[in-house]
Amino acid sequence: MEYRDLPCRKNVRTILLNPHNQILLMKVALPDRTFWCTLGGGINPNESFEDAAQRELFEEAGYRPEELSQGHLVWKGQHILMRHGTLSLLDESFLLYRVTRVDFTTLHQTDEEKAVVKEMRWWTLEEINSSRQFIVPPRLGEHLERLLTLGPPSSPELIQLTDES
Template identity: 30%
Template sequence: MLLVDAAGRVLLFEGFDPARPGHRYWFTPGGGLDPSESPAAGAARELAEETGLRLDPAELGEPVWSDATEFSFDGVWYRQEQDFFLFRVDSWQVDTTGFNDIERRSIADHRWWVPDELAASGDRFYPPELPALLTRLGQSTATGQDEASC
């Protein structure tokens, strides 16, 4: 989920792998789908759980980007198909009280990032294409192409 504020900043969480606590990285809100859950419904549910922002899945429109990734987390290997939705807010005060146990144990912080600052930070972030994707989405909506239907 790409949650972007009026200043063009994206919300990211700083997490770490419990099996490798020194392996820190920034990532977007989101997670796995429940059985029979559509990608938009899952994105809306995860956004509510992780940030407190409650949306109707229809407000998300279509995914703006999709990919597949493989990674290790807490000693388990995952292959994950990912759909990214873009939703713009004027601002949002993040509420993490909906975190589940693993999120409470593996997420250290959250921050709103400007894409250029993220790219120049030297920090690890996922997906690696994030700054370029955000720049492309920002330019396309600035020129009147509404890719996100938000």
């Protein structure tokens, strides 16, 4: 089976930074794996990347669109995984946002999110780089350091989303 034959889900992920350049990650526990990841999810039909990202940030962390900086599309990537029993291609776009308040709420999470999101917290670059936890995307520390040093790229960078070397 080739990639183009797989069902494709378009996702938006967010690089949400606070004034201390910490990134908000959530710990997701699935039946077969547990990992930390950026906030985000599927893009609904007729929804833009930015609209989907803002919806996800409200659902998952309680941030309203007016609390977010202008979004920048910074990374893109694809990977294959088993989703609801079906091998699927995930096409992921990562948008950078900044917020001024560090407190967040999980009150607006969907039932599906409440079932799998076990924890959310702000991480420093140093914590990401020294962590033994499984964090996705792989090499998040390296990508984040480049983003913090150079700023958003003029066009999205293609990043690897699997942990294979």
